[in-house]
Amino acid sequence: MTITSQDVLRAAQKLQGVAVRTPLLTSAAFDGLVGRQVLLKAENQQLTGSFKFRGAYNAVGNLNESQRHRGVIGGSSGNHAQALALAARQLHTKATVVIPGDAPAAKTDAIKALGARIITYDRIREQRDAIVYETAHSKGLAIIPSSNHRSVIAGAGTVAWEMVQDAPRLAVILVPIGGGGLAAGTVLAAHAYNPRLKVIGVEPVTANDTHRSLRAGRAVLIPPPATIADGLRHTRPESLPFEIIKSLISDVITVPEGAIVDSMAYLWSHYHTAAEPSGAVALAALLHAPRSLPDGPVGVVVSGGNADWAEYRTLLDIAMERKERNAHAIPVLR
Numbered sequence: 621m622t623i624t625s626q627d628v629l630r631a632a633q634k635l636q637g638v639a640v641r642t643p644l645l646t647s648a649a650f651d652g653l654v655g656r657q658v659l660l661k662a663e664n665q666q667l668t669g670s671f672k673f674r675g676a677y678n679a680v681g682n683l684n685e686s687q688r689h690r691g692v693i694g695g696s697s698g699n700h701a702q703a704l705a706l707a708a709r710q711l712h713t714k715a716t717v718v719i720p721g722d723a724p725a726a727k728t729d730a731i732k733a734l735g736a737r738i739i740t741y742d743r744i745r746e747q748r749d750a751i752v753y754e755t756a757h758s759k760g761l762a763i764i765p766s767s768n769h770r771s772v773i774a775g776a777g778t779v780a781w782e783m784v785q786d787a788p789r790l791a792v793i794l795v796p797i798g799g800g801g802l803a804a805g806t807v808l809a810a811h812a813y814n815p816r817l818k819v820i821g822v823e824p825v826t827a828n829d830t831h832r833s834l835r836a837g838r839a840v841l842i843p844p845p846a847t848i849a850d851g852l853r854h855t856r857p858e859s860l861p862f863e864i865i866k867s868l869i870s871d872v873i874t875v876p877e878g879a880i881v882d883s884m885a886y887l888w889s890h891y892h893t894a895a896e897p898s899g900a901v902a903l904a905a906l907l908h909a910p911r912s913l914p915d916g917p918v919g920v921v922v923s924g925g926n927a928d929w930a931e932y933r934t935l936l937d938i939a940m941e942r943k944e945r946n947a948h949a950i951p952v953l954r
């Protein structure tokens with residue numbers, strides 16, 4: 621089924637007054653370090669702590685009454701599960717979520733608090749989607765995937781639609797890529813606003829399934845990746861987002877783990893905002909590969925903030941030690 625920018629605009633109308641219109645954060649000090657204007661879309665301040673609420677609410681809201689009555693199910697690394705749980709509660713239905721057994725405790729606790737039923741699985745030995753489909757079939761539940769769904773992609777696209785309304789002179793938007801729903805929605809919104817506006821996806825170098833797939837011209841399967849960005853540990857791009865990304869995205873950049881950690885530290889020290897590793901990945905491209913970006917203002921999607929507190933403090937300590945050892949961690953582009 622074809623998805624267009626009109627789906628994004630309809631999602632924006634549905635989410636008006638429901639989702640938070642998150643701010644664009646700025647820092648004169650950080651702009652001075654990197655030699656350009658940077659505007660951060662703070663989706664870590666969204667309901668449930670990530671952009672995922674937008675797509676989940678749009679998708680559940682687009683179900684018919686009979687489907688909502690039976691309930692919904694979705695698989696997730698954690699953020700989509702929280703979003704689906706809240707969307708289901710607000711729209712008076714029940715949610716079942718399938719999450720990895722090693723999901724951060726902060727995400728698991730939040731899902732439980734929202735009243736969703738949790739099914740856990742082993743990332744290495746079990747197939748999440750198989751569990752989702754089997755459970756949905758046996759219980760009569762509507763499947764709301766984290767990325768591979770028209771309404772989910774459209775809802776995610778409202779992030780970029782708000783960005784271009786609030787910052788119409790952006791030259792490029794940096795967006796993290798996991799399953800691809802956020803990136804697909806971003807390119808649809810950006811292209812609708814200005815076909816010349818570039819969108820660059822960002823992945824951890826160890827979780828580079830979309831990067832490799834674009835260069836191969838087809839979806840490529842990679843081994844289960846090891847990365848601190850737990851929300852981006854996908855092994856293959858989802859089919860519907862990948863078709864959109866393949867047609868419209870400008871490029872995909874990969875970044876090392878160290879750059880992700882550094883990004884978390886700069887977000888805290890310069891913007892006073894906390895991001896989980898997956899949420900800090902897009903900023904890492906500005907630190908790691910600035911010469912891959914066009915001139916002009918940069919929009920960066922900070923996609924989520926649901927970090928485990930103990931892990932977050934450990935990573936910040938590592939980043940501060942790195943900064944002390946290397947005073948020139950960020951290239952100054954003037």
